[in-house]
Amino acid sequence: MAAAGDMVISEFGDQLHLPHLPQRGLGSDAVGYSAALLESLSVDRGARSWQLSARPQRWSWFLKDLRERDIDVLEETWQHAGQEIKLQVMGPVSLASQIELADGHRVLSDRSALFDLADALAVGIANFRADMTRRFSATTVLQIDEPYLAQCVRGEIPGATDYHKIAPLDPDDFAALLARCSEGPVEYLNVSETDHDALHQVIADAVADNKQQASVSNSGGVGEIIIDQHQLTGTAKLDQLAELIDAGVRVGLACVPPDLIWDDQGENPRRLAVRIARLLDTLGIERLAGSRLIDICPQPGIPGKTILDCARTYRLSREVARMLAEDIGDL
Incomplete structure (x- = not known):
């Protein structure tokens, strides 16, 4: 502990x-x-x-x-x-x-x-x-x-x-x-x-x-x-997510896999940020407005076997959130 x-x-x-x-x-x-x-x-x-x-x-x-x-x-x-x-x-x-x-x-x-x-x-x-x-x-x-x-x-x-x-x-x-x-x-x-x-x-x-x-x-x-x-697979699930965001409800999106690796070029977190930006497009929600109502979280499960693995997953989550906040229009 x-x-x-x-x-x-x-x-x-x-x-x-x-x-x-x-x-x-x-x-x-x-x-x-x-x-x-x-x-x-x-x-x-x-x-x-x-x-x-x-x-x-x-x-x-x-x-x-x-x-x-x-x-x-x-x-x-x-x-x-x-x-x-x-x-x-x-x-x-x-x-x-x-x-x-x-x-x-x-x-x-x-x-x-x-x-x-x-x-x-x-x-x-x-x-x-x-x-x-x-x-x-x-x-x-x-x-x-x-x-x-x-x-x-x-x-x-x-x-x-x-x-x-x-x-x-x-x-x-x-x-x-x-x-x-x-x-x-x-x-x-x-x-x-x-x-x-x-x-x-x-x-x-x-x-x-x-x-x-x-x-x-x-x-x-x-x-x-x-x-x-x-x-979030299927039209019904996506529609329900869109309803939550449209209603102004904050959504924590558990999207960072526990086995995601932080590569030297930062391509892995960027790919994930692009995927989320395109998810907002699919939902028909303006990117900037939608990103302000979404928090990035690790996916359920234990992120790796060590404390360092957990720290890596946390850093990746923060990096994806930073990209969405600063560069969502360019993703």
Whole structure:
């Protein structure tokens, strides 16, 4: 964690993010690391996945201790962290799809349990943000990752047995669950894809909720939606992306492959920048206006095997963003 924290502050300066290191093994995975935040709910390692337990078990303490130790290390490494720290947490829907109840059924299969988990996560996130603000004297921004949201909306999450089907997530529930997880705005929502009508409605509801609440209380809603460029195939998906940008919604485009190499001539980042500029042309969006609403992000997955590989991917992302900001008319 110390090496990862040093790399993050070297690459990003005063706009930091909490490193996640799933390659360390069980407990550092996205589900376990986020489950450590659940307040008043305990998790243990079951036969197939993480599982809610009636009282804290060995794994419950391990998860909380691991996260606490990581923050201690970052406090020593960063010292004066700067102005902003981004915190990434797996969202309530994806978390509920990967954690089981004591009877072996997924939390997602029980609507009441799903909302209870969201409430527990909300309290944990609030406490976590307060602790990070206290330790680092920095503003925190929140990224909710929902990698399994599409499958949940489509009803593709398998049940405990072949005879037990989990009903598709009601699109109206997602905005409510998202609102429960944040006392203020969710600055970043990572949904990976937008190619399903029901999922598109989920996103539209969340964005509309943001606009309505922002005009009243400046709380709730979503600031930016992160989408995996690999999913942008087909007219329907491209049309949905165009609708988001036309509506003035910021889009984080996860488009930098983890294996992209920084060549001496800088041709690889330029080729990627050209591809994004042409994507805007395909969408029928003016390049300069569109580029101001797009953030460049690494694609999902671990960028290489070492800290240096991660640093390279971050630099490539920044270089592509710079080209789009400065040279988009010439690409």
